[in-house]
Amino acid sequence: MNRRQFIEMGASSIAAASAGGFLLGCAGQALEKPTTAAVVPSADAPRVSYFSRFGVDEGMIRDGLADALSRGADHADLFFQHRVSNGLQLEDGEVNRAYTRVELGVGVRVVRGDQTGYAYTEELTREAIKRAAQTAAAVADGPARPGPTALAVGAALPQRYTLDVPWDGIKPAQKLPILDGVNAAIFKMDGRIKKVSVFFADEAGAILIADSQGRLVEDFQPMTLLYVSCVAEQGGRKETNGYNVAGRRGFDFYSPETIGRVVREAVARTTVLFDAVPAPAGEMPVVLAAGSSGILLHEAIGHGMEADFNRKGTSIYADKIGKPIAQPFVNIVDDAAQPHARGAINVDDEGNPAGTTTLVDKGVLATYMHDSISAKHYGLKPTGNGRRQSYQHPPMPRMRATYMLPGPHEHDEIVASVKRGIYCQSFSNGQVQIGAGDFTFYVKNGFLIEDGKLTRPIKDVNIIGNGPRVLERIDMVGKDLVIDEGGWTCGKDVQSVPVSQGIPTVRVSSITVGGQGGTQGNKASAKG
């Protein structure tokens, strides 16, 4: 484990879940609110729901902000979080383990220019918040500034993931049939399946942000994930694969249609591998299927467009705003507003409004993704990309749902245009170096393309390219945009946040494929 910058994205995994990587929560009945029995209220009467949830009131918050500003600074905020999550796992035919997790705490941030002081505590007492605030204040060294004299809840937030029934109203016994049903259906569908693992998670989260401008922002953030993985055997050969769906959705998401799709995809993506041949090695045209291929955008341009790297001059995109970097039919956005998407947010973790940020407009690099520090640095409005893993971490520019808008080409036309290359369908993870611009993504399912047709399946191959060069080489974009429904998690600087991605069918004229099938030996070129 080295502590250097690390930028990676992957599909949520059970391994991560059992290690506490995925947030898991508490049990059965209605969500327990943290008890406030031991809290002595301030003189202010509690006015909104945060008092009962966090056991704090306006007076305590104002005092905390005043302590945070005790050595001067431009800005201070408190980020209260209560997150209750549940996980159920089926293995060897039984739902025989559950994971639960309760997180409760507050992070105090003090900002001076682009310098950050940060501290947090899990003890929501006046004294503990004061200590944390004084610790964070150490980033500044000037005379004290007064905190806000009053706090006010601003305009109503957009509601992008309202649930009919919140997860704390769903009993475990209601969830068990989902896992049992998926397991039975998979075994019934294909006799070659030998092992099935099903992981189900749900999360009910609440955040409260209070800042030195006197803003109060509250949001409730649900999340759910269903992850299925199978192992199949045929003729002494073993293959494994799976499928997962996720989003800020409720129990009603798990309709027979959703379950059916998860089962079909998990089986199909596993059993097709028995026919897989080794992928080739070397440069060739690559067609990316609509949907989770959006991982290319996340790695090739998304991270490099996070404004913290650009403010520091370390991103390969640091001097490219306003410059053409792709064909005019390439448009890329980072969007907080996709209803119920895993990467949707009603407000960012600094309390700033979150909408749609245009990264690439008709092939021209348009806007970086900002948090409040970088926005101030550039003299711009924040874009609502300030996100954090939890109260234990300060926010920084992060993606939400990153996708490319539809283009002028047809899917079949794109595939038919390639004489020899590969077609990529599903992925497990990717990574990028934001300065050099080199990035990779790992393909779990794909096909060879020979003479314009999909032929043999391929698997387990890494694709490696350079961000700006690959963007230039996107020479066909389909009309068939799909926002992927998978459980993607983005890691940066040891913080993980949930994200979404999407893309229409796209052709990259040439990129390095890291296969085992020997070298191509020739420069296969795209037609048309």
Place this chain on the structure above:
Amino acid sequence: MTNEAMLQIARNAVSLAKQKGAAEVAAVARVKRDVDVTWRDGKLEKITEATSRGLEVRLYVDGRYSTCSTSDLRPEGLASFLDNAIGLTRTLAKDPHRSLPDPALYAKATPEGLSMADPKIESITALDLRRTAQSMEEAARSVKGSEAILSVTTNGYHSWNETTQVHSNGLEASFAGTEFSISADVSIKDDDGRRPEEGEYAWVRLYADLPDAAAVGRRATERALARRGAKKAPSSVMPVLIDNRAAGRFLSYLLRPLTGAALQQKRSFFEGLVGKPFGSDKLDFADDPLLPKGLGTRPFDGEGLAARRMPLFEKGVLKNHYIDTYYGKKLSMAPTTGGSTNIAWKLGPKTQAALALDVKEGLLITSFLGGNSNDATGDFSLGVQGFVIRGGKIGEPIAEMNVSGRHVDVWKRLIAVGNDPFAYGASRTPTLVFDGMQVAGT
């Protein structure tokens, strides 16, 4: 929060859960204090300082099992938390393989001389870390060629953590550990508009083992400057050296399928290979949780089992798996330990430079970029950067390339390991030399 207070919290959780109907209980209380200071281009960038605490409870109720964790340690919160968790556990399917470990396997006393925790941490402040980070930047900018530098980020970090574990069948144990780390990352301007970044870091248990901060800063710049003009080379099968700092990542794909879970769930290419030759005779290492000052050192594992050295490969033959209590029962195998700690290699006699001379023509991998490995089949494909080896010498830098293969083939081609175990990671990997690997580039 003191050790005594955390012990009390863990004991309370165990007795409360038993009162509420759990047959057996394990409780693990953890406290961690972190100080993290980042310095960039002449000023403080970020400083984080906090103590966090948490409780994990594993419940065995009516033949069923669940685990839960909370950061809300107030006594009044714990009772309802456990009520809920026990209620949830009762809804699950029974699992005859779930139980606390056999108490005979528990740690009796912490072995002497592990050197895991350094009391000096008490006297090192955020200001000290800031000064160290500042001196690393100055050193990084003192290197010849530093006019190409775009940005230098340096970091000083330390943490103190304590684990206290109480089991209802007779375990009460705890241990503390410290970690100190310093790092420098340097971005430079390349002629083609790329901004390559490289860095140097150190990560140790005891403060006195940190190397000279200025040397770390200088080395970061040297590494970054060496990346200038990196190009993609042609695809071919060639000998590959993996630098000791990078090799831990490659090794992790060998260790991952060695767990009982992977084996029992048919997600391991090691199925049925215990006692059989797997790699070349150079593949020879043990898992050693008792290594003094080791970053993976621990007196007992996550289940409370007493730590012991365990051979994994001897002359290429697979000797053991990582088996915990649960999967041990499912597999009818005796538990060893649930996961890897420090890896103690049987080292070779030569330096990396001497190994490069032997190889003559090939590739030196200095870092991996993304990629993955399939635990069930052993297929891997990994992005790489590094240097061409030409005439036995380190040549020009390469980027945007990839290596791929199958573990069952590749480890048979391990022809040498260096004498240079990497000190700043638990894997302690030496330079690894493979006599042929598929490399993809142009």
